[in-house]
Amino acid sequence: MDLHDLTAAYALDALDADDVEAYEAHLAQCDRCRTELAELGETATALAFGTEAPEPPTRLRGAILDAAASERSNVVPFPRRPWVFRVTAAAAAVAACAAVGLGVWGASRSTKTEAVSAVVVVGADRHATLTVSGLARAPHGKTYEAWIIPHGGNARPAGLFAGGGTAVVHLRGTLPSGAVVAATVERAGGVKAPTTPPVLSAET
Amino acid sequence: MSRPLAHLSDEAVVLLAARSEESALAELYDRYGRTAYGLALRVLRDERLAEDAVQEGFLAVWRTAARFVPERGKASTWILTLVHRRAVDAVRREQRRRADTLERAPEPAVGGVDEDAWLRLQRERVQEALRLLPDTQREALELAYYGGFSQSELAERLGQPLGTIKSRMFAGLARMRELLGEPGMEMSWTSTT
Numbered sequence: 001m002d003l004h005d006l007t008a009a010y011a012l013d014a015l016d017a018d019d020v021e022a023y024e025a026h027l028a029q030c031d032r033c034r035t036e037l038a039e040l041g042e043t044a045t046a047l048a049f050g051t052e053a054p055e056p057p058t059r060l061r062g063a064i065l066d067a068a069a070s071e072r073s074n075v076v077p078f079p080r081r082p083w084v085f086r087v088t089a090a091a092a093a094v095a096a097c098a099a100v101g102l103g104v105w106g107a108s109r110s111t112k113t114e115a116v117s118a119v120v121v122v123g124a125d126r127h128a129t130l131t132v133s134g135l136a137r138a139p140h141g142k143t144y145e146a147w148i149i150p151h152g153g154n155a156r157p158a159g160l161f162a163g164g165g166t167a168v169v170h171l172r173g174t175l176p177s178g179a180v181v182a183a184t185v186e187r188a189g190g191v192k193a194p195t196t197p198p199v200l201s202a203e204t
Numbered sequence: 205m206s207r208p209l210a211h212l213s214d215e216a217v218v219l220l221a222a223r224s225e226e227s228a229l230a231e232l233y234d235r236y237g238r239t240a241y242g243l244a245l246r247v248l249r250d251e252r253l254a255e256d257a258v259q260e261g262f263l264a265v266w267r268t269a270a271r272f273v274p275e276r277g278k279a280s281t282w283i284l285t286l287v288h289r290r291a292v293d294a295v296r297r298e299q300r301r302r303a304d305t306l307e308r309a310p311e312p313a314v315g316g317v318d319e320d321a322w323l324r325l326q327r328e329r330v331q332e333a334l335r336l337l338p339d340t341q342r343e344a345l346e347l348a349y350y351g352g353f354s355q356s357e358l359a360e361r362l363g364q365p366l367g368t369i370k371s372r373m374f375a376g377l378a379r380m381r382e383l384l385g386e387p388g389m390e391m392s393w394t395s396t397t
Contacts, residue, residue, distance in 0.1 A: 005367075008374035009355045013285075013292045014348035016356050038277045040374075043381040045281040047349045048288065050330030053242030053323050057255065060241070061233055064259050068229050068266045117209070119216040121274070133211040166211040 007033050011040040120181050120202050126174035128204075130159075130181055135199065137164030137199075138185060145186045146171055147194055153177040162191050179204055207231060214279035215272075220296035222269035229266050236280060237262070239323065240287040245348050247291040248298070255296055259262030288349075295352035340378030344369060 003026040008014045010023050027033050105199050118132040130146055138144050147155040148171060158181070161167040171181065182201035184194040207229040209217055217235075220228035240261060266284045272282055333336035334342050347353045347361070355373070359366045 005374075006368050008377050009348070009370060011377065012345065012348040012373060013289050014353065014355050014358070014373065016354040034276070039381060041277055041285065041379045042281050043223075043377050043384060044290075044349060045284045046285045046330055046333075046380065046384050047345065048239055048243040049323070049326040050334060051239075051242045051246040051327065051350070053238045053327070054245070056237055056241035056258065058252075060255050060258060061230070061237065064233060064237075064262045065226060065230055067259065069226055069265055071263070071266065109378075117212065119212065119219060121215070131213065131216060134208075 004030070004033060008038045008040055011037060011044040013044075019140060030121075040098050053090070118183075120204055121174075122175055123202065126176070128170055128171045128175040128181065130169040130183070132161070132163070132183070132200070133166040135163040135183075137166070138162055141188050142185050143188050143190060144183050144199070145190045145194070147180075147182045147184065148173060148175055149180040149182060150176045151180075155182070155194050157190060157192060173203060177204075207234065215274045218265075218272050218279045221266060222272070229262065230266060232279075232283060233262055235337060236283050238320075240284060243284065244287060244291040247288070247295050247352050250298075250314075252297065253294055255290070257291040258287055260290045264290070288348050292352040296354075329384070333380050336383055337376055337379055340380065341372050344372035345376045345380070 003023055006015060006019060006023045010020070010027075015023060026039065045135045057180045074189070117134055118130060120128055120130050122128045128148075132144075135144070143160045144167075145160050146169050149155045150173040156173060158171040158173060159169045161183075175181070180201055180203050182198040184196045184198050186195060209220065210227060210285070212231075214232070214235065216230050217228050221232060240258045241254055244257040244261075245251065247253045248257060261283070265283055268286075272279065285328065286387075334345070339347070343362070344358060347358055348355070353361065355369050356366060357362075359369045
């Protein structure tokens, strides 16, 4: 049996139970099959969108969330706020991601807490993308400036964004291991070094 | 309903779920729960079993979110695969459906005005792509994916060599990929706000 030929069936969940294990072992060693599976798997899943989709019973959502919550009571709790997520090394160190959400910053730091969340996704080539949502638009004449701060080093300017809605910032340069990604409010056009306290920072 | 994570990408929400953030799991359910349930119902044809499959699938999302690798595929594909796998396992255990899977899914109890326009659009495009496939390929994909038949069961049922079934599944998926790859065919969740 040529294991390469099983990719389509695996993508459709149509392998016989006996073949699944053999195929998965093969998959771990075969770049070609992994690439093919990524494509065919996505197409197979498109079939899920081809079905009629009646509204599920409302109790289902609650049942799932309750079950998830009760499972979590058995694990070590993760500190809630402020969240600073360390980069989690993904399988085989292919990629790493860090997410951070902050309580916080609004224009004038009013008492009304604004939910800001930010996610840093680091690619295998160490280039990173910062996605921020919930951050108020920078005041007139100002901009947000992203920074990469290597461990023990000085902040490097990594890009500008306006805030408001969701901003996706492809950070300039690469992200050294252990660096901090931060953002500050600066004058329009940006500056070479941060001049204000960060509105968000993520240790990676 | 307040959805504080509504602006985040699927992949970012999965990252938050990996950090035990329950609102992230709720957000993923709000994005894909309905599609997952429709899929499970199509495979299982039983509301209770479909609910179980969806619940088990989303709990698998919750338990294994930390192992999700964005480079290997989209979060939506990963989530729906987890649900589909459980639905298929259940249908094989139950030995249900079998006789009637060649028929179209029944008309939904709800739909029309109630159904999200985006979901309806996706469904129409996927169904149109299926219609454009040669009959033998469409049959293989539908029986496998919606019917939960394994490739050897398909070979027996259709009276064809296993190699022929494999070829039909591969060719069918490859052709579907081309058809769905045409502009505007984006299957992932997008914000409508």
